[in-house]
Amino acid sequence: MKTLGIIIGTQDEPVSKKYYKNNKKMLQVLKEYDVSMDYIPYDFAIFAEVKNLEKKYKVNVIPLFGDFLTLEDCNECDAIFTIYEGVYSFMDGGMDQYKNYMNILKKTKAKVYPSQKMQEFIIDKHRYMRYLKSKGYEIAPTSFINLEKYNIKTIMKFIEKNDFKKVAIKPELGAFKTGFKIIKNPDKKKIEKSLKSLKKQNYHHLLLQPFLEEFNKYGEIKTYWVNGKNLYAYNQRWKDGEGVFQDQSKINPDLLKQCLKVGEQVFKDIKKDHEYLIQCRIDFACCINNDNHCRDFFINEIEICPTIGEDESDGKAYKILAERIMKTCV
Numbered sequence: 001m002k003t004l005g006i007i008i009g010t011q012d013e014p015v016s017k018k019y020y021k022n023n024k025k026m027l028q029v030l031k032e033y034d035v036s037m038d039y040i041p042y043d044f045a046i047f048a049e050v051k052n053l054e055k056k057y058k059v060n061v062i063p064l065f066g067d068f069l070t071l072e073d074c075n076e077c078d079a080i081f082t083i084y085e086g087v088y089s090f091m092d093g094g095m096d097q098y099k100n101y102m103n104i105l106k107k108t109k110a111k112v113y114p115s116q117k118m119q120e121f122i123i124d125k126h127r128y129m130r131y132l133k134s135k136g137y138e139i140a141p142t143s144f145i146n147l148e149k150y151n152i153k154t155i156m157k158f159i160e161k162n163d164f165k166k167v168a169i170k171p172e173l174g175a176f177k178t179g180f181k182i183i184k185n186p187d188k189k190k191i192e193k194s195l196k197s198l199k200k201q202n203y204h205h206l207l208l209q210p211f212l213e214e215f216n217k218y219g220e221i222k223t224y225w226v227n228g229k230n231l232y233a234y235n236q237r238w239k240d241g242e243g244v245f246q247d248q249s250k251i252n253p254d255l256l257k258q259c260l261k262v263g264e265q266v267f268k269d270i271k272k273d274h275e276y277l278i279q280c281r282i283d284f285a286c287c288i289n290n291d292n293h294c295r296d297f298f299i300n301e302i303e304i305c306p307t308i309g310e311d312e313s314d315g316k317a318y319k320i321l322a323e324r325i326m327k328t329c330v
Contacts, residue, residue, distance in 0.1 A: 002330050004059050005077035005110065006047045009066040009084045013042040013309040022315075026052045033063060042308050042318075043083040049322035050081075057326045067092045069101055074108035079329040081113050081278070085305035086123050090173045095202045098173065113329055114304050118275050122304050125172050126205055135269055137262070138298035140285070143208040147199045152192055155208065159186050166211035169194055171203040179203060182211050212285070220300060221251060221259050221284040224308070224317065225277075227324050228267045230260050234312050245311060259284045259297060266299070278328050279321055281306035 020027060020040065027040060027048050035044055051061040064073055066084030074080060082105075089101035105116035114122075121127050126144040133139055143158045159167060167186045171179035179198060183190050198206060219235040233256060235246040248256060263282040270277060285300035308317055 001058060001060050002078040003076060004050070004061050004326075004330050005064040005074065005080040006043075006050055006061065006325075007064045007066050007069065007080060007082045007084045008041075008043040008047050009068075010043045010088055010307070011041050012307055014039045015042065015045045015310050015315070019045070019310055019315045023048070042310065045310075046083060046308070046318050046321060049318045050325055053322055053326050057330060059326065059330045066101065067097075069104055071104045071107055074104055074110050077108075077110040079111045079113065080105075080108065081325050081329055082119065082305055086119055087173055111329070113278055113325075115275060118277075118304065121274065122302060123172060124205065125170070125207055125301075128302060129207065131273075132266075132299055132302075137266070140209045140212070140298055140300070145195070145206050145208055147195060147204055147206065150195065152188060152195075155191060156188055158208070159191075162210065164210045166213075167191075168209050168211040169198070169206055170209065171198050171201075171206040173203060179206075218286040219246070221255070221297065222281055222312075223259055223263045223284070224279070224281050224306065224313065225263065225267060226279050226317070226321055227328075228264065228271070228277075230263065231317050231320060232313055233259070255297065262299070266302070276328075277304055278324055279306065280304045 020037065023045075027037070027045070029048055029051055030040060030044055031037070033044075047061075047063055053059075054061050062077070064077070064080065066088055069089075086098055086101055090098040102116055102120065105112050105119070121131075129139055129142060130144070141158075141162055143155055145155065165185065167183050169179075169181040169183065173179075179201065181194050181198075183194060195206075219237040221233060221235055223233040224231050233248040233251060235248075235251050237244045237246075259282075262284070266282055267277065267280065270280075281303040282299065283301040283303075284297045286297045308321075
């Protein structure tokens with residue numbers, strides 16, 4: 001019998017009482033791993049969904065805990081599916097833990113989904129953003145900055161040439177807005193101060209982009225995909241630091257159709273040029289130079305180990321994802 005490991009440990013996005021009530025019997029397996037039934041993170045719920053399919057697929061499903069990952073544990077598996085990924089390892093233990101995590105995935109004998117190479121490609125945002133640009137996809141004007149060697153004059157020339165009144169700095173390995181900075185009326189002194197601060201926090205690369213006022217006006221269209229098929233989409237805005245969600249029925253139908261058409265092509269291109277993705281989330285934002293809410297939406301981000309909040313998917317994505325994991329990994 002083959003063994004499938006699921007890397008978990010995020011402690012994010014707990015499931016609802018409704019989901020727990022509807023899946024109470026299945027979720028009891030989590031007690032074995034000291035998980036409180038009052039707080040079940042989304043990745044533990046997905047693990048339980050996959051484990052619930054053990055008999056159907058004749059596969060042994062085990063948890064691998066990302067913050068305590070070892071090569072020995074990984075080598076017990078024939079295949080590994082990642083939910084807790086490199087960004088979490090960085091958040092939990094800094095650059096040393098991140099490097100150790102990636103090194104284990106690189107060395108393990110198990111087949112890893114998505115691969116360590118693919119995870120690094122997405123975490124290193126400058127790489128996949130350059131890839132998207134080379135394929136002709138719309139992205140925001142971006143300056144890719146290496147904090148180990150950058151030219152402040154080149155950065156300021158980029159800002160001044162585009163007449164940016166506000167810029168946003170997005171560090172690689174940043175998540176949930178950690179490290180994210182908005183700088184008004186950017187000048188050399190402000191930019192250098194921010195870059196030095198981020199370097200001290202162990203960030204190595206970052207993206208500098210215009211801060212778009214229209215971004216929150218129209219929200220960010222987030223599209224979630226399994227096996228290249230869109231399961232759902234939602235619009236996210238921010239209010240008082242908290243995410244405000246609207247389901248896809250509230251999204252302009254023409255805009256949604258446009259985003260899904262682009263998203264489908266992105267999946268196909270990544271499959272052709274890199275590897276097949278079991279799941280991914282492709283996010284679209286607005287607007288460059290004007291607030292035409294359809295024409296100027298662009299790809300803002302790609303996640304291949306996305307956080308799947310139950311409110312976004314109504315819990316339906318977990319079962320569909322679990323089936324696809326089994327069909328693909330074993």
